[in-house]
Amino acid sequence: MTARRTHGDPAPVPRAADAVTDAAAATDERIAQGLAGGEEECLAVAYRRWGRLVHTLAARSLGDPREAEDVTQQVFDAAWRGRANFRPERGTLPAWLVGITRRKVADALAARTRRTELAATLGASLEHEHRSDAEPERVLDRLVVTEELARLPRVQRDVLELAYFADLTQTQIADRTGMPLGTVKSHARRGLQRMRHSLAPAGAGH
Template identity: 80%
Template sequence: MTAHRITDDVAAPTERPSRHVPPGCGTDDRIARGLVDGDEYCLDAAYQRWGRLVHGLAARALGDPREAEDVAQQVFVAAWRGRENFDPERGTLPAWLTGITRRKIADALTARTRRTALAATLGAALEHGNGAADEPERVLDRLVVIEELARLPRVQRDVLRLAYFADLTQVQIADRTGMPLGTVKSHARRGLRRMRHNLALAAAGD
């Protein structure tokens, strides 16, 4: 991964004649200050120096090298986008990157748990013990879920649709919608709680 690949997710970078990290990004302090100043070479240097650390933390936590690669890229994209929030006078760049990594790992684990929990919860509520061969009932189950989503307030509905039908993480939803991450999480929790309540009532009525 290079600075060009990372920043492709943010904005098209200026073409550079050389891929070598310049001497100005040779020390940890220069890398940190260059990153804050928006120097893509220093972003590249940061990845070269601490990319393995970030990937290792993610791989140990997630147990999936591919998912760890995705998290590592998300970390450096987030570092690039949020570089103005980093103050070299208050902490080191690797410590800051480690903090971002932990948050991205938590998001990845939450997304994984969310997908598993939703499948189990909705499956138990909607299958009613029918076998997998009951294809008409399976189609109806999906229609019920879509109908329940339609009953939610617009923001909750939009967040859950992006999460479960577009398969976006909460961080990606926040980026796409412009909502703060905490707001996205709050809407997702409320929407799921309401859906589970309505489905439980429907099952009891049946």
Template identity: 65%
Template sequence: MILDSITEQCVDGRLKTLSDADLAQGLVDGDEECLTAAYRRWGTLVHTLAGRSLGDSREAEDVTQQVFLAAWQGRQGYRPERGAFAGWLVGITRRKIADALSARTRRTDLLAAAGALLGPLDDTYGRPETVLDRVLLRGELARLPASQRRVLHLAFYEDLTQTQIAQRTGWPLGTVKSHSRRGLHQLRRCLRAEAVG
């Protein structure tokens, strides 16, 4: 990945002295060194905006990387006549922050749904009926289609966001959301049927 070693790369003196417009044009033309220079020039701005909005340094780092990756992938969409390159980056940053906040909300909703399925954890954890519930839940999880089971496993056992699951699996974010929603609905139906039966 281009951004993996971006902070370790050296930028020659020529790139440091380029104007913002020339640097942006180099990036649009596909010059990876210009991406490195853009990261060095505006990375702190992007990280600060993300950090203030999200209140989490680690999430801000993720968003910063996503912003520059999105800028690289969408570089052909930059139009200098619409505004400065820094403003374009801020626009991408705002969208990535909104995505991160939405993912946080979805994660909270998923955890609440899982909590409703599993019930509260308390001193009954070792009681026979609780053990039976856990066995039942594992059995129902095992019956889910592999894709739904994988998404729920990554969400609950590895504490990944849906965006992170999409990155790990290579699936589109919408597909991850669908698998998650369908898997939770299927679990709810099966567990309710077991409770009634």
């Protein structure tokens, strides 16, 4: 039953969740203002409304639906973390999301280029080792490492590839990627832990 309101009583202030529960009814402006104000419900509505747009743009540029899914998650994560930089009066929320998408797609393409270059370097190294009759164990080690790296989350993989194949220090990796040094160390540690866990059963009997 709805409580009766006497004359002169102030109107109840709607809760944030009430204002955006119906995604179809919420206006773009309301969603944009709520996101800028830190309302998580508005982020969820924005994802439902424009997630397909972001994914389509990423998939067209990358040609890989799975990688586009990763980029889509990154876009909305970046939108939430960078919401203080969004100004609804300067442009629409969809346009802002498209701008973030373009930057994340560029990052993904750059990472893909780095992986291609590293793979080419590894291939040349393996070919050289084969021609010089290097120990098969060295070749096997590189192949195992490459396979395990491919199973890691993208950021952890990028950090360890730069460390393992490009022979960069963690400080140099931080400078190249723009990530804080502590973040680089965290990704490297977690990636190595996952690789050790994956390789442990195979090496337990040796």
